[in-house]
Amino acid sequence: MLDNLTQRLARVMKTLKGEARLTESNIADALREVRMALLEADVALPVVKDFISAVKEKAVGEEVIGSLSPGQALVGVVHRELARLMGEAHEGISFATQPPAIVLMAGLQGAGKTTTVGKLGKFLKETQKKKVLVVSCDVYRPAAIEQLKSVAGQAGIDFFPSSAGEKPEAIALAAADWARRHYHDVLLVDTAGRLAIDEEMMAEIKRLHAALNPIETLFVVDAMLGQDAVNTARAFNEALPLTGVVLTKLDGDARGGAALSVRHVTGKPIKFAGVGEKLSGLEAFHPERMASRILGMGDVLSLIEEAKKGLDEEKAVAFAKKLKSGKGFDLNDFKDQIGQMRKMGGMTALLDKMPAQVAQMAGQLPVGAENKMVGRVEGIINSMTPAERAKPEIIKASRKRRIAAGAGVQVQDVNRLLNQFEQSQKMMKQLTKGGIGKLMRGMKGMLPGMGR
Amino acid sequence: MFSFFKKTGQEPQPPESAPASAPSWRERLFQGLAKTRAQWGGKLKTIFSRGKVDDELLEELESMLLTSDVGIEATQFLLDDLKGRAKRDKLDTPEAIQQALAGAFVDLVGPLEKPLDIENHRPFVIMIAGVNGAGKTTSIGKLAKYFQDQGKSVLLAAGDTFRAAAREQLQAWGERNNVTVISQESGDPAAVIFDAIAAAKARGIDVVLADTAGRLPTQLHLMEEIAKVRRVIQKVDPTGPHETLLVLDANIGQNALQQVKAFDKAVQVTGLVVTKLDGTAKGGVVAAIARQCPKPIRFIGVGEGIDDLRPFSAKDFVDALFE
Ligand SMILES: Nc1nc2c(ncn2[C@@H]2O[C@H](COP(=O)(O)OP(=O)(O)OP(=O)(O)O)[C@@H](O)[C@H]2O)c(=O)[nH]1
Ligand SMILES: Nc1nc2c(ncn2[C@@H]2O[C@H](COP(=O)(O)OP(=O)(O)O)[C@@H](O)[C@H]2O)c(=O)[nH]1
Ligand SMILES: [Mg+2]
Ligand SMILES: [Mg+2]
Numbered sequence: 001m002l003d004n005l006t007q008r009l010a011r012v013m014k015t016l017k018g019e020a021r022l023t024e025s026n027i028a029d030a031l032r033e034v035r036m037a038l039l040e041a042d043v044a045l046p047v048v049k050d051f052i053s054a055v056k057e058k059a060v061g062e063e064v065i066g067s068l069s070p071g072q073a074l075v076g077v078v079h080r081e082l083a084r085l086m087g088e089a090h091e092g093i094s095f096a097t098q099p100p101a102i103v104l105m106a107g108l109q110g111a112g113k114t115t116t117v118g119k120l121g122k123f124l125k126e127t128q129k130k131k132v133l134v135v136s137c138d139v140y141r142p143a144a145i146e147q148l149k150s151v152a153g154q155a156g157i158d159f160f161p162s163s164a165g166e167k168p169e170a171i172a173l174a175a176a177d178w179a180r181r182h183y184h185d186v187l188l189v190d191t192a193g194r195l196a197i198d199e200e201m202m203a204e205i206k207r208l209h210a211a212l213n214p215i216e217t218l219f220v221v222d223a224m225l226g227q228d229a230v231n232t233a234r235a236f237n238e239a240l241p242l243t244g245v246v247l248t249k250l251d252g253d254a255r256g257g258a259a260l261s262v263r264h265v266t267g268k269p270i271k272f273a274g275v276g277e278k279l280s281g282l283e284a285f286h287p288e289r290m291a292s293r294i295l296g297m298g299d300v301l302s303l304i305e306e307a308k309k310g311l312d313e314e315k316a317v318a319f320a321k322k323l324k325s326g327k328g329f330d331l332n333d334f335k336d337q338i339g340q341m342r343k344m345g346g347m348t349a350l351l352d353k354m355p356a357q358v359a360q361m362a363g364q365l366p367v368g369a370e371n372k373m374v375g376r377v378e379g380i381i382n383s384m385t386p387a388e389r390a391k392p393e394i395i396k397a398s399r400k401r402r403i404a405a406g407a408g409v410q411v412q413d414v415n416r417l418l419n420q421f422e423q424s425q426k427m428m429k430q431l432t433k434g435g436i437g438k439l440m441r442g443m444k445g446m447l448p449g450m451g452r
Numbered sequence: 453m454f455s456f457f458k459k460t461g462q463e464p465q466p467p468e469s470a471p472a473s474a475p476s477w478r479e480r481l482f483q484g485l486a487k488t489r490a491q492w493g494g495k496l497k498t499i500f501s502r503g504k505v506d507d508e509l510l511e512e513l514e515s516m517l518l519t520s521d522v523g524i525e526a527t528q529f530l531l532d533d534l535k536g537r538a539k540r541d542k543l544d545t546p547e548a549i550q551q552a553l554a555g556a557f558v559d560l561v562g563p564l565e566k567p568l569d570i571e572n573h574r575p576f577v578i579m580i581a582g583v584n585g586a587g588k589t590t591s592i593g594k595l596a597k598y599f600q601d602q603g604k605s606v607l608l609a610a611g612d613t614f615r616a617a618a619r620e621q622l623q624a625w626g627e628r629n630n631v632t633v634i635s636q637e638s639g640d641p642a643a644v645i646f647d648a649i650a651a652a653k654a655r656g657i658d659v660v661l662a663d664t665a666g667r668l669p670t671q672l673h674l675m676e677e678i679a680k681v682r683r684v685i686q687k688v689d690p691t692g693p694h695e696t697l698l699v700l701d702a703n704i705g706q707n708a709l710q711q712v713k714a715f716d717k718a719v720q721v722t723g724l725v726v727t728k729l730d731g732t733a734k735g736g737v738v739a740a741i742a743r744q745c746p747k748p749i750r751f752i753g754v755g756e757g758i759d760d761l762r763p764f765s766a767k768d769f770v771d772a773l774f775e
Contacts, residue, residue: 036524042705045519108703109728109756110585116618140756142593142624143617222585226521226705228733249584252668252709277584277614277666308629323655 022074030074031056033067041294043257044230047264055081085260086287086410091244091269093124097215100133100179100187105219106205106236112274114144116220117190118151119274119282120246124297125157131186135160135170135175136207138192148190155279158184168192168204169211176212180393189214190393196235209240216243219266223250225258230265237266247285257294270350331389331421332383369375379407379419392418463705477750510535513553520736520773521705526743530556551775558771560739565766568695570604570721571661575652576661577685577692579645581678581715583667587727587753589618591699592661593625594753594761600629604658609648610635611681612665630756641665641677642684649688662693669714675758679718697750699725702735709737712745727753729761734773 020314031052038048050405061076095101103120105113117134124130138144145162152159160175172189189212194201209217219242221229236242245266247259250273259270270285381389383406388395395403395418404411510531517527531558534549543549570576578595580588596606608626610633613617619635626633634648647663652660664681667674676709685692701706707715715721724733724747738749749764 040706041525042521042707043514057669058506108731110587110701112585141621142628143620147615147617154616166748195728197721197732221704222701224701224704224707226703226708226733226737227519228521228703228731229705230733232703249668251670252583252707253670253710254705 022061022077024056024060027056027059027074027116034078035038037164037295038257038260041255041257041296042224042226042229042261043294044227044264045370046260047230047261050261050264051081051085069340075295081296082291082294083288084258086263086290087285088287091271092217093120093271094183094243100176100184101177102176102187102188102189102212102214103216104205104214104219105191105208105218105220106240107193108195108222108232109141111193111220111222112246113193113220114138114148114151114190114217115277115279115283116147116246116248116272116274117188118155118157120272121152121157121188122279123184123282125155125185131183132177132186132188133135133159133160133175133182133184134158134188134190135171136162136190137171138190139164139166139168139171141341144190144192151279158182169207172208172212184446196232196239200238202235206239216245218271219268220246220248220261221262222257223247223256223258224252224254227263228260229258229261229284233262233265233287237268242266242268244269244271245309246270246272250282253273255294255296256290260294308389331384332417333384333394376407376409376413377417377420380404380409380414392421457466465540476687483629493569497728506621508742509549510706517736517739518704520734521708521740522717522736523706523709523740526560529743530560530739533559536744554770554774557739558766559772561749561769562722562766563766564742564749565721565737566750567763568748568750570599570694573689575607575649575657575660575689577649577652577662578697579662579664579682579690579693579719580693580697580699581664581719581721582666583668583701583704583711586666586699586704587623587667588612588699588723589625589663590756591697591727591751591753591761592622592663593628594758595661595751596625596629596631596760598751598761600631600661605656606631606659606661607648607652607655607657608633608658609645609662611641611645611663613639613641613644615760618663636736642681646684646688649685649692653688669710675714675718678715682719695750696720696722697725698723698747699727700737702726702728702737703731703733706739706740709740709744712722712741716745719746723748723750725749725751725753726764729772730754735769738769740745 014402023170032057035052042214043051058081067223070360093101093103098120105117107113120132121132125132132155134157136145137146138148139162145164149159149161162171162175163344175189175334176187178184189204189208189413191208192201194205196202197393217240219233219236219240219317221233225232241301245268247256250256268438270287270290273283273285275281275283380403383403384395388399388403395414400411400414404414407414492569513528513534514531517756518524522530525643530553532552534614537543537556539553540550541548541552543552552580570578580592582588592608596608599606606629608622608631610619610622612622615637623633623635627721632651634644636644636647638644641664646663649660651657662681664678665674667678669675682693682696698712702710704711712721712724724738724741726738726749729752735752741747751761752764752769754760754762
């Protein structure tokens, strides 16, 4: 179902192989695969169309770099272009104004505005020593003000009380006045969620903006949004002079194509990413990671990137092929894979290149554990005969004893390795069938000391 | 305006439960879609006016379906179905083509139209699940009204013990509905819901609506937590929960499929509620759900108010999607 772009391209790569350049004619099929991958990731269709024509222009005539096949070169072009469109790396909150710097939040219902106010307040207080005040202008959703009050308490920032009987504009102005008189550096203004087609509510937030004249107006958007993200983003961008975007719920397994749609339509920088419900779950936005995530290929792409730096090309191609089929992945490959990981600086470095949620999981590993494990695994496989590596089923008790003795380990270490290999094989199959979420679950079983 | 899929017969009846003063959900839905409808109607008109099922038409229909979140696989399925119908029935007029596509769509999502029957258990325990911000708590508020309008007694369980002021939010919906909300200081959702069901039994209540905290399927410990809630419900009532509703936000794209699959695995989803259909998002992902992991759609949400809940009707849904 959701196979990643590299696998998709592997299917059309044959036609590209051996040709030194990408041309109009040989990339048409490949671009169709790119289009499908983007649509599956929820990038809005008009945005996909624009993107494809931009990539086509860039890719045609591109020389095939060194050891790579044209298919991989195209993946490179797609990825680079996507990362470029995602914008520059982290741009924080602007304070270029007479204090307090006012930040107005806007977005759909349930996007994560209130939570983001808490996260941002905590972030500015802790990392930039700012004196932060927050206020809620959400007089509609039951207990919305109560929610912000509680969140502010958790964040250790000041809360300006309001009540459902008041007018949002009046609340905001009173809070701004209070912030000024009490020397707050920042005032974060939470608002009610609203639909872009709700004219009354859109007029309300326009009035709020006019009254407050905020230095930042942040559009808070759920990373899981579908095709309509493009309409919503356009409407908010037309109603308000947005200064940035916060992308929430990136701790989920959505591919997050909405990020590209919103970027494309608003042209505004994505300033922060929400990666958890807790108030510590706010990160700088990484355009590169987001590009990989949308393409569903953080992992394999890293391998390709590394291939450029001199890894064995044949092996990378064979690996991609085996990934694609999910079959014939034997202990030789397992060893190669581990060897390649080693060349790349170990698991940790590799995981750095994977989408955020995988990297997050890897964070639970004890430092250095994986490299030690890798060394032992290599030793064990080295003690096997070629036949054993190709057909691990034949490794019964006496063979296990021999291998263990050869590698200087216990028989149960050999057993563990064979188990891990089996898991790894399953993981390869899952990788072929399902997205990164499944891969993660697979990885849990593959590495010792990780989870259940 | 050129009106596709216009009914040849009478207008659909508003659901019986809807108060006479409230607009029918079709109206609400259409109000919401008014903006895009103009643009779409025009687009569809040009598509259909060619009157022939050729590649160009199929490509434009493909775009239309994809931009409604129908997804690649279900879009392909619907187009193949349309091609089959076109060939079989020799379709050559715009009207015939519209009807064929609408027909294909209704055939696909029609089986999901299965109203919720709460008569066979008392208390009928409904557990609500979903990702963060989907509309769970609000839907509970609306459902409480819906069941009370049918003469049922209702009790709410504040099972979201995590999010700030989640309890207060449900409490507010309890007050609006004038029904009891069982909540605890404790942080254990299973314990709260256990208590609520016991209380409902003691008081002879008809329906228990159990709120839970929003969670993403990647948070494995939270998926395990909600699975435990379900097991604990079975301890008080071995036949329960009698319905496990997954709340889906219509704005969400293809990830909705992952949500259905993951929650189904954890808590055995028996029905869906699709919320926020009053916006411009069309919720076409239900077509993909119908293909890949079909679950009955019990209700849809068409606003933030207490009356903005309607039983799902496949025909009306498809009409609103294409009108
Ligand atoms: N327009 C519209 N808004 C809705 C609908 N249903 C819910 N909402 C709004 O969506 C937001 C989130 O709703 P909640 O009911 O709090 O969602 P939840 O799933 O309980 O959220 P968490 O408990 O925080 O995970 C609120 O602002 C609701 O008013 C709907 O059908 N239409
Ligand atoms: N997992 C996760 N949940 C989030 C994130 N941001 C917000 N939430 C949750 O999403 C739901 C809606 O958030 P809220 O701040 O109330 O949204 P608002 O309606 O826009 O104010 C709540 O349950 C939050 O806990 C995030 O980055 N990750
Ligand atoms: Mg809020
Ligand atoms: Mg809730």
